[in-house]
Amino acid sequence: MSTSDPDRRYHHGDLRASLVAAALAQLEVGGAAALSLRGAARTCGVSAMAPYRHFSGKEELLEAVAASGFEDLAVALEAADASADGAQALAAQGAAYVTFACRQPALFRLMFMGPGCGPDRSRAYAILERRAATLAGSRMAVADLTLAAWSLVHGLAALILDRRVPLAGEAAEDAARRITLAFARLAAEAR
Amino acid sequence: MSTSDPDRRYHHGDLRASLVAAALAQLEVGGAAALSLRGAARTCGVSAMAPYRHFSGKEELLEAVAASGFEDLAVALEAADASADGAQALAAQGAAYVTFACRQPALFRLMFMGPGCGPDRSRAYAILERRAATLAGSRMAVADLTLAAWSLVHGLAALILDRRVPLAGEAAEDAARRITLAFARLAAEAR
DNA sequence: ATCGGATGTTGACATCGTACACAACCTCGC
DNA sequence: GCGAGGTTGTGTACGATGTCAACATCCGAT
Numbered sequence: 001m002s003t004s005d006p007d008r009r010y011h012h013g014d015l016r017a018s019l020v021a022a023a024l025a026q027l028e029v030g031g032a033a034a035l036s037l038r039g040a041a042r043t044c045g046v047s048a049m050a051p052y053r054h055f056s057g058k059e060e061l062l063e064a065v066a067a068s069g070f071e072d073l074a075v076a077l078e079a080a081d082a083s084a085d086g087a088q089a090l091a092a093q094g095a096a097y098v099t100f101a102c103r104q105p106a107l108f109r110l111m112f113m114g115p116g117c118g119p120d121r122s123r124a125y126a127i128l129e130r131r132a133a134t135l136a137g138s139r140m141a142v143a144d145l146t147l148a149a150w151s152l153v154h155g156l157a158a159l160i161l162d163r164r165v166p167l168a169g170e171a172a173e174d175a176a177r178r179i180t181l182a183f184a185r186l187a188a189e190a191r
Numbered sequence: 192m193s194t195s196d197p198d199r200r201y202h203h204g205d206l207r208a209s210l211v212a213a214a215l216a217q218l219e220v221g222g223a224a225a226l227s228l229r230g231a232a233r234t235c236g237v238s239a240m241a242p243y244r245h246f247s248g249k250e251e252l253l254e255a256v257a258a259s260g261f262e263d264l265a266v267a268l269e270a271a272d273a274s275a276d277g278a279q280a281l282a283a284q285g286a287a288y289v290t291f292a293c294r295q296p297a298l299f300r301l302m303f304m305g306p307g308c309g310p311d312r313s314r315a316y317a318i319l320e321r322r323a324a325t326l327a328g329s330r331m332a333v334a335d336l337t338l339a340a341w342s343l344v345h346g347l348a349a350l351i352l353d354r355r356v357p358l359a360g361e362a363a364e365d366a367a368r369r370i371t372l373a374f375a376r377l378a379a380e381a382r
Numbered sequence: 383a384t385c386g387g388a389t390g391t392t393g394a395c396a397t398c399g400t401a402c403a404c405a406a407c408c409t410c411g412c
Numbered sequence: 413g414c415g416a417g418g419t420t421g422t423g424t425a426c427g428a429t430g431t432c433a434a435c436a437t438c439c440g441a442t
Contacts, residue, residue, distance in 0.1 A: 009438090011388090011389060011390075011437085011438060011439080012389085012390080015389080015390090036428080036429060036430085037429080037430065037431090038428080038429060038430080039429090046390070046391090047390060047391050047392075048391090048392095048429090048430085048431090049390075049391070049392085049431085049432090050389075050390050050391080052431080052432095053388075053389055053390070054389090057430075057431075058429095058430065058431095109304055112349060112350075112353050112355065113300055113304045113349070113353060139373065139377075140373050144366075144369065144370055144373065147347070147350075147356060147366065147370065148343065148370045148373070148374065150346065150350065151342070151343050151344075151345075151346035151347040151350060151370070152339060152342050152343050152346060153342075153346065154342075154346035154349060154350055155341065155342035155343060155344065155345035155346025155347065155348075155349065156338070156342035156346065157346075158303065158304075158345060158346065158349055159303075159338075159341065159342060159345055162303050162304060164303065165338060175335075175338065178335065179335055179338065179339045179342070182330065182331050182335065182339070183339065183374075186330075186377040186378065186381055187377065189381065190377055190380065190381075200407095202406085202407065202408080202419090202420060202421075203420085203421080206420080206421085227397080227398060227399085228398080228399065228400090229397080229398065229399080230398095237421070237422095238421060238422050238423075239398090239399090239400090239422090239423095240400080240401090240421075240422070240423085241420075241421050241422080243400075243401095244419080244420055244421070245420090248399075248400075249398095249399065249400090
């Protein structure tokens with residue numbers, strides 16, 4: 001009707017994307033515990049049941065949030081993978097991985113420890129594998145090297161996020177670069 | 192009173208331990224999502240408020256559960272650390288770490304991704320560090336080597352648990368042993 | 383213009399974590 | 413013995429959450 005506030009249209013326009021954005025925002029400020037379906041709906045100015053028109057339930061919303069996180073991760077890794085030197089590039093990827101985790105800890109956790117554990121070898125994996133292939137040799141197959149490199153940075157990120165290791169901010173990224181580089185050189189020399 | 196059922200004593204006897212055990216059991220069957228304070232109380236045949244006499248809230252119960260998990264982990268790592276050869280021992284520790292995670296996935300998650308993120312360099316860390324010290328050299332300091340080894344197995348475990356990697360059961364442990372061993376040898380040779 | 387599907391709303395329910403007040407029990411000092 | 417006082421468990425209540433069912437509103441194709 002003509003008299004009503006344009007912000008209060010019955011139809012939201014793009015609720016699905018707004019819900020994902022709201023969930024992401026909530027994730028950043030309050031951690032995973034503060035993420036509620038109702039809260040996201042409230043943020044979008046919509047009723048508690050509206051999200052169910054776009055997601056089958058809470059879990060599916062979280063999966064969508066995680067998916068958007070994987071997109072960002074892939075972009076960050078691709079950007080870091082610039083150096084011509086294989087070991088340097090791998091180290092840069094490692095640092096970028098840890099940086100991503102440190103900057104969006106709750107998102108990172110959700111992406112990996114979340115309820116949706118789909119076996120999706122993501123785009124990020126492909127980027128890493130491409131680099132690892134240039135370093136692999138007889139001592140370590142490509143698959144193992146890729147898995148080792150990924151485990152290394154993933155574990156480092158996880159340990160840092162959970163404060164299992166006294167590193168934070170810049171120091172964390174430095175450690176990631178240093179360790180990934182050492183690992184890459186070890187692998188390259190032993191080829 | 193003499194007529195009452197002995198199972199229905201007003202005092203439970205050892206509620207605290209029973210609650211931790213109940214939570215652990217629930218964790219194994221239904222994952223972290225199925226873990227509720229009320230549920231644990233119900234399992235123990237006690238009112239919903241009783242747990243608050245032993246824990247300040249849900250978080251503290253979870254911390255107690257996690258602590259019991261760390262105990263078990265340390266025991267498992269210590270048992271695996273038997274071999275005289277440093278690289279072999281490190282590989283065995285890595286396999287044991289992954290095995291632990293695979294056998295009690297929800298517990299493992301709770302221990303690390305749980306709400307309580309205390310900077311406790313646990314006993315498990317000391318065991319690992321001792322081994323790593325025998326392999327470190329000029330190329331990689333003890334601290335970095337320890338951190339790298341831990342990150343490697345921790346990341347591997349995390350990726351396996353979240354099905355990010357197509358490994359399960361025996362294959363997972365094999366991969367852990369293989370990769371940890373390769374890493375340890377690389378480090379030892381480059382010393 | 384209208385009809386149907388997509389989108390949102392209201393109301394209700396079970397469950398959860400937790401606060402407050404009260405009851406049963408155990409352990410002392412006497 | 414026995415009663416005082418702390419310890420442990422109970423009952424009730426409140427607000428928040430995820431989800432179901434039924435209903436309302438809107439937009440686009442016909």
